[in-house]
Amino acid sequence: MMMKVDEVKCIGCEQCVKDCFLQDIEMVDGKARINNITCIKCGHCIAVCPQNAVGTDEYDMKEVKAYNKEGFSLDSETLLNFIKFRRTIRQFKEDDIEKEKLIKIIEAGRFTQTGSNSQDVSYIVVEEKLQDLKALVYESLKNLAQNMLDNLTPKTKAYERYAKMWLKMHQEYKENPKNDKIFFNAPAVIIVTSRSDVDGALASSNMELMVNALGLGTLFSGFFVMAAQQSKEIIDFLGVKEGKHIVTCMVVGYPKVKYLRTSPRKAADICWK
Numbered sequence: 462m463m464m465k466v467d468e469v470k471c472i473g474c475e476q477c478v479k480d481c482f483l484q485d486i487e488m489v490d491g492k493a494r495i496n497n498i499t500c501i502k503c504g505h506c507i508a509v510c511p512q513n514a515v516g517t518d519e520y521d522m523k524e525v526k527a528y529n530k531e532g533f534s535l536d537s538e539t540l541l542n543f544i545k546f547r548r549t550i551r552q553f554k555e556d557d558i559e560k561e562k563l564i565k566i567i568e569a570g571r572f573t574q575t576g577s578n579s580q581d582v583s584y585i586v587v588e589e590k591l592q593d594l595k596a597l598v599y600e601s602l603k604n605l606a607q608n609m610l611d612n613l614t615p616k617t618k619a620y621e622r623y624a625k626m627w628l629k630m631h632q633e634y635k636e637n638p639k640n641d642k643i644f645f646n647a648p649a650v651i652i653v654t655s656r657s658d659v660d661g662a663l664a665s666s667n668m669e670l671m672v673n674a675l676g677l678g679t680l681f682s683g684f685f686v687m688a689a690q691q692s693k694e695i696i697d698f699l700g701v702k703e704g705k706h707i708v709t710c711m712v713v714g715y716p717k718v719k720y721l722r723t724s725p726r727k728a729a730d731i732c733w734k
């Protein structure tokens with residue numbers, strides 16, 4: 462797996478040398494040469510080269526897109542409004558999500574930056590087996606709640622309210638599985654796993670933007686993550702890879718609610734120095 466400069470195309474401008482954070486590129490006889498020793502395959506050399514002279518067998522080079530202003534820029538006011546208007550969705554239509562849309566959401570995660578360019582984020586999409594997963598999650602939350610209430614300590618006291626809520630949610634779900642306060646009857650969930658919380662969360666955040674751009678909506682289910690952390694059965698059911706853990710659970714579907722305005726927020730806590 463190598464990054465390679467096409468010596469015929471290279472004009473020796475040194476742009477790649479300057480932009481290589483790992484200092485893995487040197488000039489030899491007026492041409493750039495990548496040593497592939499410290500390289501983390503970040504692709505900056507590919508992206509910066511005015512001659513498009515850098516290639517690799519590490520990735521599919523057909524994916525590389527040339528910049529054009531119309532296709533690649535976003536007005537800042539629109540972006541901020543888009544972020545402000547995003548809401549957690551807890552009312553979903555039953556409609557399935559088109560496969561292309563699910564793939565596009567995952568593409569938004571795949572192209573998100575990762576520490577050391579580890580690209581260690583994985584995605585588990587649950588649609589067909591969602592009812593089976595749901596049953597496991599409600600069971601696990603019930604057990605977790607019961608455990609908490611049986612062993613309340615000053616540290617877990619803050620969770621007492623949640624524990625009681627989970628027991629009620631479990632009971633209502635048992636009465637009628639349509640009473641679903643974890644996945645809200647959405648047609649799909651995407652579970653993001655990683656070795657790194659930061660990598661997984663950054664990917665999830667970009668995925669959420671894409672969800673909204675596609676006319677879909679999402680809810681990050683912290684309850685699911687807590688239930689899954691307690692349950693080997695859920696981890697095995699999902700096939701979470703060795704060394705990775707669940708960072709987020711994105712409940713996805715078409716919203717059955719329309720918001721008419723943004724929601725207010727606290728003033729930012731900023732310290733200028």
Ligand SMILES: Cc1cc2nc3c(=O)[nH]c(=O)nc-3n(C[C@H](O)[C@H](O)[C@H](O)COP(=O)(O)O)c2cc1C
Pocket residue numbers: 547548549550551680681682683684685724
């Ligand atoms: C990490 C995380 C976990 C969350 N877990 C849940 C959850 O388990 N159930 C739920 O109904 N909402 C959950 N939420 C949604 C928050 O309650 C919601 O983001 C917040 O109230 C603000 O509303 P908004 O997203 O519409 O701006 C979660 C949000 C985040 C970021």
